[in-house]
Amino acid sequence: MTEITLPSLFEHRVEELGEGVALREKKKGLWRRISWDEYHTHVRNFCLGLKKLGLQKGDRVSILGDNCPEWLYADLAAQAAGGIGVGVYPTNSYVQVKYILDHSQSKFVVVKDQEQADKVLMIKDQLPFLEKMIVIDMKGLRKYDEPMMLSFHEVEKIGEELHEKGPSLFHEMVQATQSEDVAIIVYTSGTTGPPKGAMLSHKNITSVVDCFFQVLPITQADSLVSVLPLCHVAERLFSLFIPMRSGCTINFAESIDTLQSDMTEISPTIFLTVPRILEKIHSAVTIKMQDAHPVKRWAYDHFLPIGQEVAERNLAQQKVSLFLRVAYLLGYFFVFRPLRNRLGLLQVRECVSGAAPLSKDIMKFFHSTGLMVKEAYGLTECTGVFSVPKGEDIEIGTVGKPIPGWEYKIATDGEILMRGPAVFAGYFRDERATKQAKRENWLYTGDIGEFDEKGNLKITDRKKEILITASGKNIAPSEIENRLKFSPFIREAIIIGDRRPYLAALIQIDYDNVADWAQKEGIPFTTFKNLSKNPEVYKLIQGEIDRANKELSRIEGIKKFILLEKELDRDDDELTATMKVRREMIEKKYGDLIETLYK
């Protein structure tokens, strides 16, 4: 009997669905379908090509570039050959790319285009393990004289020749894959210290998918748009792992700029997202509505509270009065339906947000429009998902109940521990970190949380980020930060207050929205810095903070704040590749500024 691995599941799907649509890619302005058979041909040829070029069992293949079908081909092909796929963020600088290629000791790197290829070429001399760079889009690269470089197409050609000689070769290779083998290495974004490479086995992956389906089933009829970076475990789960079981369709947008209209055209049924995107949608809608026609604005302002009321009653399983129901129906046809259609979210039946805590207000906003956003919780180290609300059982502020298959407990200090078949195999080339995270098969998550009386998990914060004020009170900063970020004028908020008498905040304004506001108010400005320094803007933010303070307890209130004069940047090590704030770094960097808050 063959073992259950991603490549073997893939062969099953191909056999079952054959000519059915597996992927869609927008090219030359038209959506092009890629059937499971074609998907298979690409993966097979690329896999055999890699084999011919010398890929051995256990070798790492890094993939660097924006999401595209070739990304998935390369990942599956590497796994089918017994290799390991390693995703690298396309937004990484060449220094960060070097760290991952070097640490993973990758033999091959697959890059999307010239931009990414140039990064690799810049550091190739420092990578003794790297043998070949395979380029998906050769535009602008054909004239490069570089012996280590070849095109994706060439590798497929090499593989095809091999396939003609031995038509059963690929199938035999897939049969040889074992469920305990490491399938992929996911480098964590690293809010603290350099990224660590979490090794996930086929068994980790298949077990988590099976458990996930018991709570949130996905079928062949579903379709998704692949938006988030594929190197992140959550997007990999939705775009690669889940289709291998369910046969759902994955769509690739034409480019980042066209994402919005491509979403509208596809109108996916499943939407995986992160708080940052939801925050962005919310503030875009809020700002657009201020400029909208008065009738539209009136309708929006009046129907939104009705939507909220209905959503809250539904979640609490209370009766919704006939009047409310009629009002909601009107609201649905005149406001919510067109709004969701515009956002490409009309057909969405499951919307899952993960990777970072989502503000309650944002969640309520989407619930009002009838889009029942759910918050899921998981780590790279637990193969992506630990808990997600089932069906309509959504308790705002919690991440639902753990999915079946997990054993779990809360340690005495509040840390969440979990055990099960989906706990990762360990960090690649880092015994010490592995031992720290995995003790007697329990995964130490580093997150503080608690279960409420209904059994829903509530995440307090990262263990390392809990602040203890001078008066001894424990405070979870992320919740307050999210409350602040709900304001369309605040892009980023960092709460300070560890061993301090009161809480203070570093605020980064949302440049676009504040600039828009300043223009309307007739406030002249030139740059981000100039705008941040403007006393009127300070007053505006003060107003936003006051409003937030009203909803917070006195001890959680923000006494003072400072507006940052530059936008936080990945290149300055202030944000991770997933745009999470690196608190330690920022507290160090802006130390002097922070001191002024306590004088």
Next chain:
Amino acid sequence: MPKLEIKDLNINFGGIRALNGVSFAVGNNQLFGLIGPNGAGKTTILNIINGVYHPSSGNIFLDDQDIVGFKPYQIARIGVGRTFQNIELFKNITVIDNLMLGRHRFIQSGILLGSFYLGRCLREEMVNRDRIEEIIEFLEIEAYRKKIVKMLPYGIQKRVELGRALSMDPKILLLDEPCSGMNTEEIEDMARFILDIKEEMGITIMMIEHNMEVVMDIADRICVINFGMKIAEGNPREIQNDPKVIQAYLGEDEPFVRE
């Protein structure tokens, strides 16, 4: 054999001699930069090649064919594409329509067949639209496909104009200040596109540009014009060190390009 050869070109406007015996040759698949101070006669040269002006004397050979005396549309038909200093697009129609206009020379079906949009006409439209889409992808303007041109940012309009010139599948492309009025990032993108056009599509390019960094960086060969006369020709390094060029640009003995 040069792609384009200009021999002893002269033109007078009233009593002013705008060009005085200019000669140079552009090699096949070369990126040829034409530089010089304002009013030196650079755009005049492009206008003569295009057939907008007729020279008082001199010859222009494109692939060994003398094209002096040809009408602008005839010159376009033999494969000379062009962009302008000030964007010359149809501002009130979409990007696609502008680009499709560039395909005009490939479209055979007339107004009668066109109004029914059947058979050959439909096939023609599809073939040409396919080529347009390749260009859209090449220039990364997918997001603007169906937008009205006048609503687009300046840098994008510049790109669309380049796209229209490309859509006629030219043998040689004349670019009049492709990077003017752009910010640093847009300039970098544009320089990259110009290089890619040369390398990927194998098109010969003649470019007027005031941004010296760009010209010195990407041009294979440069010709300098001042007061209607050629004062220097050579590769970027030679031009940078040519005393006559330095004098024409700054009037003093300082290098005009800082490295």
